Amino acid sequence: MGRVVFIMVDGLRPDAITATDAPFLDGLRARSAYTLVACSVMPSVTLPCHVSIFHSVPPARHGITDNTWHSMARPVTGLVEHLKAHGKRSGFIYNWEQLRDLNRPGHLHYSCFEDTAYSMDGDEWVARTATEQIASAKLDFLFVYYGTVDTAGHAFGWMSEGYLQHVRLVDTLVGRMMAAGDADTTFIVHSDHGGHERDHGHDIPADMTIPWFITGRGIKTGHVIQQPVSLLDTAPTVARLLGVPPHPDWEGVVVAEAFTDSPEK
Ligand SMILES: [Zn+2]
Secondary structure, eight states: OOOEEEEEEOOOOHHHHHHHTTTHHHHHHHGEEEEEEEEOOOOHHHHHHHHHHHHHHHHHHHOSSSSSOOSSOOOOOOOHHHHHHHHHEEEEEOGGGGGGGOOOOOSSSSEEEESSSSSSSTTHHHHHHHHHHHHHOOOSEEEEOOOOHHHHHHHOTTHHHHHHHHHHHHHHHHHHHHTTTTTTEEEEEESSOOOOOOOOOSSHHHHEEEEEEEEEBBOSEEEEESOOOOOGGOOOOHHHHOOOOOOOOOOOOOOOBBBBSSOOO
């Protein structure tokens, strides 16, 4: 069984990949199954989105609707907790501190945080740390969070030249880091939400539409995924890649169409 690395580029709009010269992510389309019209959740705000990703339920169910953590009224088993119950080792590398509560204590095998998401060069630390961890191949599942594209969106405006320049920088970092993966590593790359002007959180296409890529052995290449994909689908898809059945509480589905063994439509 291989390993899975899930890369989050916070605030990356899909049209930024094509509007700017972001050669790595643009080229990844030819080597992955992907969609540029995957869907965020409402509110399209970072912590609610991440709780949804890691628990495969919408904010209406988990109840976290802003960037302040509180415990869930009716807890849902998260991806990392579920993987641990199946003997899998998970790790987190992240530079935005609010994400520390995505897993209940006692489930991560490795966790590395540095408070760099608000520095424009802060994702270089993420890339460096993740490259080492990926190359060591010690974990079954690794979450790698890049926070600065969102910071650039808030500072310069989404799709502004300053934002797009920053997308190019992070594109390079992600590409360099992914080169550390071996043939047993599957990568999932997506964002949590988009943005417009200097904001996000609204139920409009600019905020709600995200890119979603998957690449690795047993995954189609150059394939545009036709099935609707949402943030809720990442956890069941990671589980499937690791040979673990989805948790019954999860509401998302495996992005089955991305797998080479899925029936052609
Ligand atoms: Zn975000």
